[in-house]
Amino acid sequence: MLQSNRMNGLHPYVPGEQPKDREYIKLNANENPYAPSPKVGKAVIDFVENHREKMGLYPDPDSNELHAAIADMLNQCGGVLCRAKVDGDKVTPAEEDKIPFTVTTDMIYTGNGSDEVLSFVFYAFFDSGEKFVLPEFTYSFYPVYAGFYNIPMDTIALKSDWTLDTEKMLSSAHADNGGIIFANPNAPTGLGLTREQVRQMLLKASPDKIFIVDEAYVDFGGQSCIPLLKEFKNLLIVRTFSKSLCGAGQRLGYIVANPELINIVTTVKNSVNHFPIDALSQVSGKTACSDVAYYVETSKKVVEEREKFYDFLKEKGFFVLKSQTNFIFAKHDKIPGADLYKKIRDQGILIRHFATAGIEDFVRISIGTAEQMQALRQAIENIL
């Protein structure tokens, strides 16, 4: 046999489909329907046209300017774009999102998408001798990494209202002496814990075990845990440019944590690929962070369309979870999830259906532009 036993045991992640048979409205991968800030386009053109020689050189291995720009963006918006206030170019956090300290450059780590970041985090903090704890329904890449690194896990069922069972997660973590990971807000449910709920978990969790919160969607209305970082040295927050920063094609994800944790992940990175962020992504990422006002506006637009769509689905008799993200998780008791997905696809719109026991009745729908959502509402009307 050519391949290793390790290789034979892999169960890779299956992404939302990208069919080529016709033009679809794509509401299946939680991408942002808006393009990045025009400033990002200009900066990339300027880099390629006027600094082409830099493409022949290795980029800054520490991505220092990018990290400074990310820290600055977080300080401006408080880590939740959709609630931030904009006055001209000036952005200030909503009262509830104010961070009681300044996020500094040494608290940031970046990688090629938060998927790569998560992979290094799993390697750095979870051990093969200890089960880590995760919710039953959450980002489906976590179990993939568990398999990849051969780390045992303990999966905790959600409560009947689809929220995390924080008590069970904690008791399992204590029993197994392992770390904890979950997305907040969670996917695919779209439901989030408040910062105070996470704080209560952290108070009860072991301070010697990693506690990872994946905030991929928090900019659309959750509560960020960044303000808790000074109180809890074992807290590690993963975030991404792919959703609220309209940059899924950029492949930029990042960590916000205390410098000791950042140094640990950096050691892993430097043992695999010393230069993960290419020069062009450093430029485009840095520039995106310099135009926070733009992304506050696009996030607000997504939230507005989400609320409109929520009301529509309710009115049409769907069971809908109250999302704090850029997607909605819903089901109809007369139309199975797989049928709904197929019938909407036949009308040129892609949404996501998971053939996973327990959530197979649901579909997950990413929030698009006003026009895309209008087309989707029409498609659903046609089906009903």
Ligand SMILES: *Cc1c(COP(=O)(O)O)cnc(C)c1O
């Ligand atoms: C989309 C998503 C990611 C991955 O983001 P990338 O930065 O594009 O790799 C990570 N975690 C969650 C919960 C996500 O939904």
